[in-house]
Amino acid sequence: MGFKEHCFKKSLWLFHFAGASCNNCDIEILDCLTPRYDVERFGMLLVGSIRHADVLLVNGSINQRDKSRLLELYEQAPKPILVVAIGACGCTGGIFAEGNTFAGPVDKIIPVDAYIPGCPPKPEAILAGVVKLLNK
Amino acid sequence: MVKKTLIPIGPYxxxxxxxxxxxxxxxxxxxxxxxxxxxxxxxxxxxxxxxxTYDQSFFLVERICGICSTSHPFAFANAVEEICNIEITNRAKYIRTIIAELERVHSHLLWVGLAGHFLGYNTVFMWAWKYREPVLDLFEMISGNRNSYAMFKVGGVRRDIENNKIPQILDVLSLVKKKTDMLVGAVMDDPVIHARTKGVGILTKQDIIDFAAVGPTARASGVAIDVRKDDPYAAYPLVNWKVITAQAGDVFAKAEVRLLEMYESISIIEQCLEGLKKEKEGEINVKVKDIPEGWGTGHAEAPRGEVFHYVLSDGSNSPARHKIRAPSYTNIATFKKSCIGQTISDATISLAAVDPCYCCTERMAVAYDSKTGNKIMNGNELIALSAQKTQNIKNQI
Structure with a gap:
């Protein structure tokens, strides 16, 4: 078992970064915590500080004001960390990619481990994405 | 002298x-x-x-805010239809109204849940979000997506609600109604919630008028302002309903207004479904040849208040100017009144009480003094003015 597998063997704690989004993905991520999907069963927990997190969830297009903050968060994160880009905007910039404040999709700013497309992705898709990432 | 402490909340x-x-x-x-x-x-x-283009813009304005993803296309459609001067069919009107009211139900449930979460009452959070799911399932059945519905277009709607789907919608509505009863009972009769929300974050009627607040925030302070009643659009003049108001203006009153509005929304949807049965299936579209030159305004009552769209057309296939004003933009300004003088622990729920939505809000604005009509300047403009004066004096010397 490698170092990375060892780190992600037990309960994953998630940190959620909302870029310049339309709120849909934020709500769907929060929806994963509620009774129908309930990811806390698997030991996944949304935490308040990046320093406690194993996974960084990023959604929304990133604008010029968010860019430096996302970089700073990534630098503060304990390594290894898994980065998941959620939603069409997180993956490519989506409908906002032509906007005048757009500063590039997430993978141009920090390395991304998994992409979950959809506008917004359903909570099932978000769960499936994280499971796939763990089995990688 | 008392020491002042700065407590930052955010940005992440x-x-x-x-x-x-x-x-x-x-x-x-x-x-x-x-x-x-x-x-x-x-x-x-x-x-x-x-x-x-106008057709593409609908998908864009839908993504201004994920929770108000009907209100923005609704207002935009009203604006463009004003330019074209067309009247949509009754069936399309009913379908638009049903989608808008279903959205209000799920948005208010979402707010009640979040408010419970902010108060440290996670049971309410879990309940409210659990009973929000059946409404999202309805959306998935009607439009194919849980959140962004893509139902609107100029001249009507993109998809029909077939008559054979009506019983299923009614089933879900009766379930939601039953669960709302439970939530209302749990929230309204709970002594802890009373203690935490009554008398907290009070906005008087005058404050509402001063800050030009809209939506449930205004209605909770006794200002009966609602676009659906004041300037009816779509199927709202065809159905019976009333504007819910409360007088106290505190957080509890805002919760009360939202919970009671859900009953009104359910009743509107039921009446619209009745109306839908009388109209012929498939008549959901009016053909629009081209968008003439001119300008139009449209508004719609979002779950948070009035959404306003202004569209200027130059006769081409895309808007020459598109101006959007979202409700949270004015509602957020009321924090200046509602939070000051509270303890820090009460500030959180006062902030959450207007149901702020920042993705709607992000835009430029220029303020004018209402009495004199003069433009109120910001820092940079004042500096520019000062530099201009120096330049003038230099020129004279």
Whole structure:
């Protein structure tokens, strides 16, 4: 078992970064915590500080004001960390990619481990994405 | 002299779903002043809309805000239809109204849940979000997506609600109604919630008028302002319903208004479904040949208040100018009144009480003094003015 597998063997704690989004993905991520999907069963927990997190969830297009903050968060994160880009905007910039404040999709700013497309992705898709990432 | 403490909340805080920064200036535990910074969510939507055709713009305005993803296309459709001067069919009107009211139900449930979460009452959070799911399932059945519905277009709607789907919708509505009864019972009769929300974050009628607040925030302070009644659009004049108001203006009154509005919404949907049965299936579209030159305004009552769209057309296939005004923009300003003088622990729920939505809010604005009509200047403009004066004096010398 490698170092990375060892780190992600037990309960994953998630940190959620909302870029310049339309709120849909934020709500769907929060929806994963509620009774129908309930990811806390698997030991996944949304935490308040990046320093406690194993996974960084990023959604929304990133604008010029968010860019430096996302970089700073990534630098503060304990390594290894898994980065998941959620939603069409997180993956490519989506409908906002032509906007005048757009500063590039997430993978141009920090390395991304998994992409979950959809506008917004359903909570099932978000769960499936994280499971796939763990089995990688 | 008392020492002032600055407490920053945000921009990426576990309490908030969206990025925004609040600065609370406190003396001891009392909040003395509040400032906020936004811009973390700015996407340049008005500019993007000018690059897109009218049909594409609907998908864009839908993504201004994920929770109000009917209200923005609704207002935009009203504006463009005003330019074209067309009247849509009754069936399309009913379908638009049903979607808008279903959205209000799920948005208010979402707010009740979040408010419970902010109060440390996670049971309410879990309940409200659990019973929100059947409404999202309805959306998935009707439109194919849980959140962004893509139902609107100029001249009607994209998809029909077939008559054989009506019983299923009614089933879900009766379930939601039953669960709302339970939530109302749980929230209204709970002594802890009374203690935490009554007398907290009070906005008087005068405050509402001063800050031009809209939506449930205004209605909870006794200002019966509702676009659906004041300037009826779509099927609202065809159905019976009343505007819910409360007088107290505190957080409890805002919760009360939202919970009772859900009953009104369910009743509107039921009446619209009745109306839908009388109309012929498939008549959901009026053909639009081209968009003539001119301008139009449209508004719609979002779950948070009035959404206003202004569209200027130059006769081409995309808007020449598109101006959007979202309800949270004015509602957020009421923090200046509702949070000051509260303890820090009450500030959170006062902030959450207007159901702020920052992704709607991110835009430029210029303020004018209502009495004199003069433009109120910001810092940079004042500096520019000062530089201009120096230049003038230099020229004279």
């Amino acid at each position: 805080h576990p309490l908030q779903e969206e990025p925004e920064l609040f600065k609370l200036y406190c003396e001891g535990e009392i909040v003395k002043d509040i400032k906020w910074e936004t811009g973390y969510n700015h996407r340049g939507i008005e500019q993007l809309s000018e690059k897109k």
